[in-house]
Amino acid sequence: MRHTGGDFITDQTHIYREKTDRAIKKRPPWVEYNLHIIVLGLVIISMFIGVIEINITDNIKIVLLPLLYALIMGLALFLAKPIKFVGRDQAKVAEGVMVLFIGVLIAKLAISSGRSLDDIFNVGPALILQQFGDLGTLIALPVALLLGFRREVIGMTSSICREPNLGIIIDKYGFKSPEARGVLAIFVIGSIIGTAFISLLSSISISVLPIHPYAFAMASGIGSASMNAASLASISHAFPSMATEFEAFAGCSNLLSFCFGIYMCMFVSIPLAEKLYAWLSPHILKGDEDSIDDEYDIQEVKEDKYLSKEELTLGKIKRWGALLLVFSIIVTVGNVVGYHTRVIDSFIGMIIISLITIIGMSLERLIPYDIQSIIYISLIGIIIAIPGVPTSSFVMHYVSQINLATICTAFLAYVGIAIGNDWGEFKKIGWKGIIITMIVISGTYLGSATIAHLTLAVTGMI
Template identity: 75%
Template sequence: MAIGVKEIKITDTISILLLPLIYALVLGLALYLAKPIKFIGRKQSKVAEGAMVLFIGVLITKLAISSGQAIASIFQVGPALLLQQIGNLGTLIALPIALFFGFRREVIGMTSSICREPNLGVIIDKYGFKSPETRGVLAVFVIGSILGTPFISFLSSISASLIPMHPYAYAMASGVGSASMNAAALAPLMHMFPSMATDLEAFAGCSNLLSFCFGIYMCIFVSLPLAERMYKWLSPHIGHDKEETIDDEYAIEGVKHDKYASKEELSSGKIKRWATFLLIFSFTVAVGNYIGYHTSLLDSFIGMIIISLITILGMSLERIIPWNIQSIIYISLIGIIVAIPGMPTADFIVRYVSQIDLTTICTAFLAYVGIAIGNDWEEFKKIGWRGIIITLIVISGTYLCSAGIAHLTLVATGMV
């Protein structure tokens, strides 16, 4: 957080943004892999693995509270902004290609979404950290974090020049749920259509808000089940079924040893472990937020405690209520409800939680991811150049499909 965001200019409209969350992931992995470092090893990597599942709840809570806070704005947006969200399913175009390249269950994590932080949380929560699905989503996340921003900027400028769709449609398509990619995709459009700059900013901002708030639910309820079905249908016919049994055993082993956030029966000991980890994590995020954004340390810490309590409540409900519902659903519902304007809790919760920037939570979270990746670095390296191609197809699929749907809706409704 002290290093901050660094921008590397390539051209006037294309630049590479280096974010604190990337530094944290790389430093976490480097500390594990560095041979002279003795205090971060397999044991610490295992602890990071288990703790991550808990910290995912923190990330989801922050997103849910933002959704509840902006519920009125979300209902006010037009049909084009809503319908273009279906274009996020364009990532699934990459699934058969990934199978052709020889990936197996990794394709579910790689192609069910654009693989940003919330989607990363969904995959880890559903499949476990040591699963091929998580290796897939992590690969696209890392590659997308490094190459995604400059690539989508280039894609935006080329598409707007070559494909005759309205600039508003491209502005809406830039809202992929990533602030850096949103800005990178919007910059060329504003340069190409300066007279529309204000409107383009408004459409891009609303679209990104929708993706930011509800993209995770599209992943949980639509794209992830579709990716599972497509894999089941296509995998016998494309590629080879090598090592699938090994991967499945590997995933089961990873979940079995997770004592920090496993789905065993709720106990006072488990709640104490959750509370201890979340207290430490809350302090870390509060300090990072103070360093990066100069917010009140006390206000940030109070906000994190609120988020932590909702996380514990959601994870407890998963174990108390006898239905097969993931904790992230309970956490999301609670977070949205308590932050809706007019609710007795809304003003207090929003006042403190709004002090915490999502980037700070993601930075702390990805430090744990970096340490946890260390145990599986050899497996992770197998993704290689094929992962880069799949990542670029995933980004292109969601951007162009969203733009196409937005353009057709704008024409159909007479807005353009």
């Protein structure tokens, strides 16, 4: 099957999203109660272990987060052959709930954005403009093509590949897509080597590049708390008298990355990655550049009678509600274990987030335009959390009890089990993924630092 241009991209996107959704249509996911019990156990264990810091040197350390434990343990349970409690059926169900649970993650980020609008408007132009340095990840795209990747490069190089970007790619293309496989690979590799690598990169850059330390501090806020801290430690060590200013710049920058990063990814970097792929692949890739590097036959997927239809039905809303209730319980328990919050407050916060998710998913199907549900979810979350809006105080009181890391930990426990179903494809990425990860991190860090430095110079701040 051959397509060209935008038709190919649009057709493929819908096909993969339908492929992901069909598990919900074919078999109600909550029937696989053992899957949810396993995820609950993984979340409890991961949150109980907490954050582990491994010091390599005085300035370089590796930070291991609960979300990484949950992902690895979920994958290990699937791959452990003697254990039959987690198999292909559970992995398929885990795939089927991805798009829904991504909505919870996006809703939490959107509410945080709405609450922080005043702070965002008060920061300087350098902090805002340096966000465009995130496009530096795209320099890894031609390298990835030269290494033999195909459409995986869109997921690999359109962002820094952290939790929000993971959600955007899976929502847009579907969990089974090459794009999702790419972003997941860089996410896992970045989680393992990212903090150590950016710490080393910061130490070297601050010594050899003619860029102001303020600019490096701003560049540290790339949307990852652990990488932000690692980079900031290196800069502060080099200029200890300026540590307070660095922390302020890095904190605001990281806030902006969380708030604006998902929209930069959706509206700028992914479309650019698509265009770069379409332009470069005929010159770099051998063979049919429009072929899809995936084990599924597109025609077979189109004819699958279990495909989830796009219309909104009462049954679909009930399924969403049941799944989100289960997910809310899992996150609430994890939040209590990891952060000792009150059970009732955490649960109410998750119910608010879940309702926003259901409304956003419903609007995607009711409004006759090709707009992703995560955009509706984002808009609703931002609006109801803006200071001064009647709902703001109530929403923020409860949603602030939910730590974003807990949602990510629960979400990635499902991802780990789902990855097991396609582990053979992920193994093919191998050492090449490490190279792409280092280029992606370097591109966004150095790109942001360069833009911040130029803006600071133009505005007379340095």
